[in-house]
Amino acid sequence: SQTIHQWPATLVQPVGSPLSLECTVEGTSNPNLYWYRQAAGRGLQLLFYSVGIGQISSEVPQNLSASRPQDRQFILSSKKLLLSDSGFYLCAWSGGGSVREAFFGQGTRLTVV
Amino acid sequence: QQQVKQSPQSLIVQKGGISIINCAYENTAFDYFPWYQQFPGKGPALLIAIRPDVSEKKEGRFTISFNKSAKQFSLHIMDSQPGDSATYFCAASRETSGSRLTFGEGTQLTVNP
Numbered sequence: 717s718q719t720i721h722q723w724p725a726t727l728v729q730p731v732g733s734p735l736s737l738e739c740t741v742e743g744t745s746n747p748n749l750y751w752y753r754q755a756a757g758r759g760l761q762l763l764f765y766s767v768g769i770g771q772i773s774s775e776v777p778q779n780l781s782a783s784r785p786q787d788r789q790f791i792l793s794s795k796k797l798l799l800s801d802s803g804f805y806l807c808a809w810s811g812g813g814s815v816r817e818a819f820f821g822q823g824t825r826l827t828v829v
Numbered sequence: 830q831q832q833v834k835q836s837p838q839s840l841i842v843q844k845g846g847i848s849i850i851n852c853a854y855e856n857t858a859f860d861y862f863p864w865y866q867q868f869p870g871k872g873p874a875l876l877i878a879i880r881p882d883v884s885e886k887k888e889g890r891f892t893i894s895f896n897k898s899a900k901q902f903s904l905h906i907m908d909s910q911p912g913d914s915a916t917y918f919c920a921a922s923r924e925t926s927g928s929r930l931t932f933g934e935g936t937q938l939t940v941n942p
Contacts, residue, residue, distance in 0.1 A: 722872075748927055748928055750928070750929070757935070757937075758934060758935065759835075759918060759932035759933055759934045759935050760873070760918070760930070760932045761932075762929055762930065762931075765927075765929055767927070775929075806872050806873070808872075808928075810927065810928035812927060812928075813927075815928075816861045816863075816878070816922060816927070816928050817863070817875055817878065817928070818863075818875070818928040818930060819875060820865075820872035820873050820874070821872050822871055822872045823870070823871065823872045825870070
């Protein structure tokens with residue numbers, strides 16, 4: 717069966733520090749991968765998605781970037797964090813093509829102080 | 830532009846009652862409508878999904894009703910239980926966007942014992 721791992725679960729970082737969140741998927745190949753952000757009490761906003769290695773599309777302009785160095789690895793990064801980057805970050809995967817179901821990781825709670 | 834509008838924002842139901850959450854969408858190109866359940870501090874879990882070629886889908890105590898002409902769909906939780914207390918999100922995607930999901934703002938459901 718497929719599983720998605722996301723770490724760390726919580727992170728407290730000072731303003732101006734770098735960020736690296738990692739997500740890996742097991743049990744499938746060539747998945748579509750996604751990074752979402754969830755503000756407190758709000759819905760999820762798509763930040764980045766990837767349909768293959770090195771292929772990244774950004775949905776909204778921001779202080780973050782994403783990379784996909786391996787087929788089942790998706791990384792969310794920032795060179796200098798802002799207070800507004802605080803939130804709950806969720807990685808998700810789907811099978812691609814006509815397979816529409818998307819499955820989420822357990823999330824990373826990022827607090828920028 | 831909020832493409833998926835969800836209501837109510839919060840809902841309190843007695844044990845054994847019916848919980849009803851509604852969503853409306855604007856983009857007629859949407860053709861896949863999932864519902865997610867999220868417990869505090871966890872990632873959303875896919876609950877049930879529907880495509881517009883059917884008007885209703887039932888899985889256990891959970892039913893999606895879909896009205897294509899009104900561009901509305903709803904989640905009904907029959908015999909609601911305290912363990913159903915969570916935040917529920919509706920979402921939508923279109924074929925050309927794969928599993929890139931547009932989410933509603935969420936409904937916090939509380940089921941009192």
